[in-house]
Amino acid sequence: MKSVSNIRALAAATRLANVRYAIRDMAVLAEQLEQEGKTILPLNIGDPLNFDFCTPPHLIEAVEKAMRDGKNGYAPSQGIPEALEAIRAEVERKGIRDIHSIFLTSGVSEGLEICLSALVNEGENVLTPCPDYPMYSAVLAKLGAQPNSYVLDESNDWQPDLDDIARKITSDTRGIVVGNPNNPTGAVYSRRTLEQIAELARQHGLVIFADDIYDKLILDSEPHISIAALAPDVPVVTFNGLSKAYLVPGWRVGWGVVSGDAAGVQSYVEGIHQLLRARLCSNQPSQFAVRPALEGPQDHLVEVRNKLRARRDLTVRACRTTPRTSCVAPRGAFYAFPRFDIPVSDEQFVKQLLMEKHVLMVHGTGFGQQPGTKHVRIAFLPDEATLTRAYDGLRAFITEHYA
Ligand SMILES: Cc1ncc(COP(=O)(O)O)c(C=O)c1O
Numbered sequence: 001m002k003s004v005s006n007i008r009a010l011a012a013a014t015r016l017a018n019v020r021y022a023i024r025d026m027a028v029l030a031e032q033l034e035q036e037g038k039t040i041l042p043l044n045i046g047d048p049l050n051f052d053f054c055t056p057p058h059l060i061e062a063v064e065k066a067m068r069d070g071k072n073g074y075a076p077s078q079g080i081p082e083a084l085e086a087i088r089a090e091v092e093r094k095g096i097r098d099i100h101s102i103f104l105t106s107g108v109s110e111g112l113e114i115c116l117s118a119l120v121n122e123g124e125n126v127l128t129p130c131p132d133y134p135m136y137s138a139v140l141a142k143l144g145a146q147p148n149s150y151v152l153d154e155s156n157d158w159q160p161d162l163d164d165i166a167r168k169i170t171s172d173t174r175g176i177v178v179g180n181p182n183n184p185t186g187a188v189y190s191r192r193t194l195e196q197i198a199e200l201a202r203q204h205g206l207v208i209f210a211d212d213i214y215d216k217l218i219l220d221s222e223p224h225i226s227i228a229a230l231a232p233d234v235p236v237v238t239f240n241g242l243s244k245a246y247l248v249p250g251w252r253v254g255w256g257v258v259s260g261d262a263a264g265v266q267s268y269v270e271g272i273h274q275l276l277r278a279r280l281c282s283n284q285p286s287q288f289a290v291r292p293a294l295e296g297p298q299d300h301l302v303e304v305r306n307k308l309r310a311r312r313d314l315t316v317r318a319c320r321t322t323p324r325t326s327c328v329a330p331r332g333a334f335y336a337f338p339r340f341d342i343p344v345s346d347e348q349f350v351k352q353l354l355m356e357k358h359v360l361m362v363h364g365t366g367f368g369q370q371p372g373t374k375h376v377r378i379a380f381l382p383d384e385a386t387l388t389r390a391y392d393g394l395r396a397f398i399t400e401h402y403a
Helices: 014-018 022-035 057-068 081-093 107-117 134-142 162-168 191-204 262-278 290-295 299-320 346-357 384-401
Strands: 099-106 125-130 149-153 173-179 207-211 236-241 253-259 376-379
Touching: 014 134, 022 346, 057 290, 081 099, 081 236, 081 253, 081 290, 099 107, 099 262, 107 134, 107 207, 107 236, 107 253, 107 262, 125 134, 149 162, 162 191, 173 191, 191 207, 253 262, 299 384, 346 376, 346 384
Parallel strands: 125 149, 125 173, 173 207, 207 236
Antiparallel strands: 099 253, 236 253
């Protein structure tokens, strides 16, 4: 007997309307061009492994050994003890005290998702930077949180605008996301700025979500300061991981560290642990890379920073000598967020640049930006020859169309 089919076109959930990930969306267009035989100059994605950066061999050996030693089952939900101990020592070196939980996750991405899910109810809000790394607002959109963004001030080296933060806090605001060093601006925040953010969080009972994933990729001489170290009483979840500085983004190793007043964070920590258990654990073999990464040789970092510094300088020079372009010099991570004085939208600009010059960058609207301004995000990971070709293409494009 033939069964009756009730299969209809499946509509995606309406909550996805606010989920954007322009970084990968632009890549789809580039793939089409590649299929037509064009060579794309990729300045779009923050994966160092696509370029001349190599995973330190001792990390590969540690994970291989773990697999051969049979560490292939489920791990404890919070992570394996040796990794947790190494993370504790690391964050204590950064001055973070009053630690109430440490846990390993599938990258900072999963950690943030878990920690926001454990806190935020539908209709509440968490302050996110504008421009932002799109994952923050994507997760909050999935949770049904109301968007609430604070200004990163381009005229002040992209430091957070503290008056704007203060103005945006409402009775429904539960937390604030602080990415330092910042994606997409490359800004590194001053002690004073961080202290002032911590003070606002203290006054208004907010949780700080501190994304420190780029803390070892500081390109100038100022040190990185973890906001949690400045405010031991304030609830802070500090996120970090191996993706960027230890060159293993595909291994999905991240962690979160909850600090703050013990009584204040207790029930929140229980909620986080509940969600960690519900998703079983993060990848066990790759957790065995954490101790060798944090406690082993750090030589590769010197080379990584040297390469990035040279590429940052080249990027800033190129932007400053290109018509209609200005750029605040990034001080950390591997992104620049130059501004363009052009008569078309930044999305149209990057699409046309891709089609005509095969240079792939991501439009600023993909990150949120102040109305009326037009930016693109550049990931300056490719070698200098590739960057030079890309910036020559950019300059020619602007000269041909708008100069
Ligand atoms: C600011 C920021 N946070 C988090 C992530 C994702 O980190 P993970 O690979 O640990 O999930 C990225 C990746 O580009 C990032 O730029």
